[in-house]
Amino acid sequence: xxxxxxxxxxxxxxxxxxxxxxxxxxxxxxxxxxxxxxxxxxxxxxxxxxxxxxxxxxxxxxxxxxxxxxxxxxxxxxxxxxxxxxxxxxxxxxxxxxxxxxxxxxxxxxxxxxxxxxxxxxxxx
Amino acid sequence: xxxxxxxxxxxxxxxxxxxxxxxxxxxxxxxxxxxxxxxxxxxxxxxxxxxxxxxxxxxxxxxxxxxxxxxxxxxxxxxxxxxxxxxxxxxxxxxxxxxxxxxxxxxxxxxxxxxxxxxxxxxxx
DNA sequence: GATTGACTTGGAGTTAACTCCATATGTTAA
DNA sequence: TTAACATATGGAGTTAACTCCAAGTCAATC
Numbered sequence: 001x002x003x004x005x006x007x008x009x010x011x012x013x014x015x016x017x018x019x020x021x022x023x024x025x026x027x028x029x030x031x032x033x034x035x036x037x038x039x040x041x042x043x044x045x046x047x048x049x050x051x052x053x054x055x056x057x058x059x060x061x062x063x064x065x066x067x068x069x070x071x072x073x074x075x076x077x078x079x080x081x082x083x084x085x086x087x088x089x090x091x092x093x094x095x096x097x098x099x100x101x102x103x104x105x106x107x108x109x110x111x112x113x114x115x116x117x118x119x120x121x122x123x124x125x
Numbered sequence: 126x127x128x129x130x131x132x133x134x135x136x137x138x139x140x141x142x143x144x145x146x147x148x149x150x151x152x153x154x155x156x157x158x159x160x161x162x163x164x165x166x167x168x169x170x171x172x173x174x175x176x177x178x179x180x181x182x183x184x185x186x187x188x189x190x191x192x193x194x195x196x197x198x199x200x201x202x203x204x205x206x207x208x209x210x211x212x213x214x215x216x217x218x219x220x221x222x223x224x225x226x227x228x229x230x231x232x233x234x235x236x237x238x239x240x241x242x243x244x245x246x247x248x249x250x
Numbered sequence: 251g252a253t254t255g256a257c258t259t260g261g262a263g264t265t266a267a268c269t270c271c272a273t274a275t276g277t278t279a280a
Numbered sequence: 281t282t283a284a285c286a287t288a289t290g291g292a293g294t295t296a297a298c299t300c301c302a303a304g305t306c307a308a309t310c
Contacts, residue, residue, distance in 0.1 A: 184297095
């Protein structure tokens, strides 16, 4: 697959795809004789993973480390697992924060709706 | 309350508290004759709101707008509500992304655990 | 009244994560 | 084979959200 195709498939800019490769967030991509990138299935798998993790706000630094470990083979399995567990913990904490914020938003929106009906907002919080 | 007390109470740096006020994320804080900040209950309410919203990643720009609207009185109730509804929508989308990422993390961690036991990782995904 | 520590402002610096650009080279259609 | 377009690289620029700093003022203590 060309970079244009991958960019469309995963809705990631070509600049970002090259950037991810350059910093080691995904392993080096195959090249044609001319030097153009030729993404394999495996490359696509890495890109999908990167997109998924980034969409949840997992920091690039952690993903670079994971990618580096993965390229060192089975000896790093435990380390990689620990890394994922750590990110999972942080993710769960963030989700809790968001849940609290969601509750607050719902509460406030509810109050604003009631205020719209009654025309008064003196009892808002 | 002094800025030091507020900083400790909400675990937000003094620099950030001043920054929030400067950019209008919270309304101007009361001052003593000497010019020092003297946070009221209401100020604290705004800070708590800011902290909650920011912890969920709601952008500063939206909060500045909300704060500006709130200071214009009841005429902006509907606009404020719409703003909150919009942010709630974005928040729910982010939470869905995170849920998907969490599932992926759980799946991968599970595979790594099995690999640790069996010593093989050939069937990872 | 002098020292010490908290607080003030305006502005510069930092960090993460892209995003853009200039210049050069590969690729394809007429 | 030449125009037109896609892609390559290295490096600079951008954005959001802080964070730090210098130089000065306020407040409490000795």
